[in-house]
Amino acid sequence: MSMINFLERSSFYLNRVVFYIAFAASAVFVISYFIPAFFDIALAVLIFIVIAICVDAVLLYSKNPGITAKRQVTDRLSNGDENRVLIEIENNYGFKVHAQIIDELPVQFQDRNWLRELLIVSGTTAVIDYLVKPLQRGEYDFGDINIYVQSPLKLVKRRYTIEQQETVKVYPSYIQMRRYQLLAATHRLQEVGSQRLRKLGQSMEFEQIKEYVRGDDYRNINWKATARRGVI
Secondary structure (H helix, E strand, C coil): CCCCCCCEEEEEEECHHHHHHHHHHHHHHHHHCCCCHHHHHHHHHHHHHHHHHHHHHHHHCCCCCCEEEEEECCCEEECCCCEEEEEEEEECCCCCEEEEEEECCCHHHCCCCCCEEEEECCCCEEEEEEEECCCCCEEEEECCEEEEEECCCCCEEEEEEECCCEEEEEECCHHHHHHHHHHHHCCCHHHHCCCCCCCCCCCCCHHHCCCCCCCCCHHHCCHHHHHHCCCC
């Protein structure tokens, strides 16, 4: 199981709602050109949104790091089978956060829309459990884990880029091999269509004995059955 130390990088974004409010305030400013009373309303909205953005930014940057994460994946994957991958995300903030997680999967999976959303309570660890199914052998490179975090105000979004690059090798289906070994050990191979075949003449059961022909191995002669038939 791979456990990789991470280096966290973060970025700052404004949510769409901020731009919607700013656009509405601009529209009110335009209206105030014709109706002066609207000027004070537009100015109050603008001041309010600026203050709210500052407060939200302070909340998100009050902890460094506010979010930690790590990926857990085996050092080898089984080709053609579903393999489990875990991502553990810990919330170090003093409030619950809404998180969007994007894991950079190996290019062989051709999945560029991988996204999970979680609401993580303060001081707890959330776990994302998902499956990957490689279809060819070789080396698979996992990239970074990207996490977008929002406070309850949802005005500002902080992006964490957590470096978790690792290379995992894909081997032939050892999961199926283990399954067959287990079935063989418990004598249950018939459940997967494997049956034991008998060759006529090589069984020691009386009804399975054939007549001796020249060239047959003397060691396979059932002398007791021959005596029962009265053949000398």
